[in-house]
Amino acid sequence: MELSIGYYLVLSAFMFIIGVIGVLIRRNAIVVFMSIELMLNSANLTLVAFSSYLGNSIGQLFVFFVMTVAAAEAAIGLAIIIAMFRNKKTLNIDEINILKW
Amino acid sequence: MSLQLILFIFFGSISAVSSVLMITRKDVVVSALFLVLNFAGLAGIYITLNAQFIAVVQVIVYAGAIMVLFLFVIMLLRPENEKKFLEANPSIKIFAVIIGAVIFFQLIYLIFFNNAHNPTNVGIEESIKAGTIEEIGKQLYTNYILPFEAAGFLLLAATIGALVLAKKKFG
Numbered sequence: 415m416e417l418s419i420g421y422y423l424v425l426s427a428f429m430f431i432i433g434v435i436g437v438l439i440r441r442n443a444i445v446v447f448m449s450i451e452l453m454l455n456s457a458n459l460t461l462v463a464f465s466s467y468l469g470n471s472i473g474q475l476f477v478f479f480v481m482t483v484a485a486a487e488a489a490i491g492l493a494i495i496i497a498m499f500r501n502k503k504t505l506n507i508d509e510i511n512i513l514k515w
Numbered sequence: 516m517s518l519q520l521i522l523f524i525f526f527g528s529i530s531a532v533s534s535v536l537m538i539t540r541k542d543v544v545v546s547a548l549f550l551v552l553n554f555a556g557l558a559g560i561y562i563t564l565n566a567q568f569i570a571v572v573q574v575i576v577y578a579g580a581i582m583v584l585f586l587f588v589i590m591l592l593r594p595e596n597e598k599k600f601l602e603a604n605p606s607i608k609i610f611a612v613i614i615g616a617v618i619f620f621q622l623i624y625l626i627f628f629n630n631a632h633n634p635t636n637v638g639i640e641e642s643i644k645a646g647t648i649e650e651i652g653k654q655l656y657t658n659y660i661l662p663f664e665a666a667g668f669l670l671l672a673a674t675i676g677a678l679v680l681a682k683k684k685f686g
Binding site: 448 | 527534566568572585608622626638654659662669677
């Protein structure tokens, strides 16, 4: 492993920031959701990088759990989006503001 | 140039460029397909980190199952044209980029200029051993059996919850 771990951490930070910007600028609920998946993946990359550089498999175990939670979250979130679309006929998160005070 | 560096640059640029394209494309389907490309690039990066099991699971679970679910919902709903989504508020875009830049430089500072020492580079044999399914499975079924069961229960709850939420009528 002649490559420094900094390369992987910078790539992970970059992808996390892209996810943050995506959540902030996009108004489509599904794209916001995909940006959240992107942030989860950048966290996974950090976990795998440290796990591999420390020779410890626990980090990769946690990536496994993150993937489980992401799958559950995607199923629930998309079901909520379908229910919302059925009621409001839109995916624009600016128009879905019943909970806004 | 070592092989690891070449592979890192190749897969890393695929991931980085496709993530940027994902949040800038107007068509949601194109966005989702770029996210699939991003996940495939990440799987390649996991291979350069000797994490074989995670790389395979990444392709099967993320690029396979989760993204198929996303594309399914996108094509089911077929949202109206995207133009008014992006042109909603230009000031929020500037705000988002500023926030992104601030967090990025914070992270870069943490990665390169902190006092904590870099992790000691263990040998490549140790690293390969940590990524095998044997090692991960051994940990999963001994020390982490309770979280594993909890994850299974979470998936069951998510399945039932998704069915209830997406049903035609509530209750």
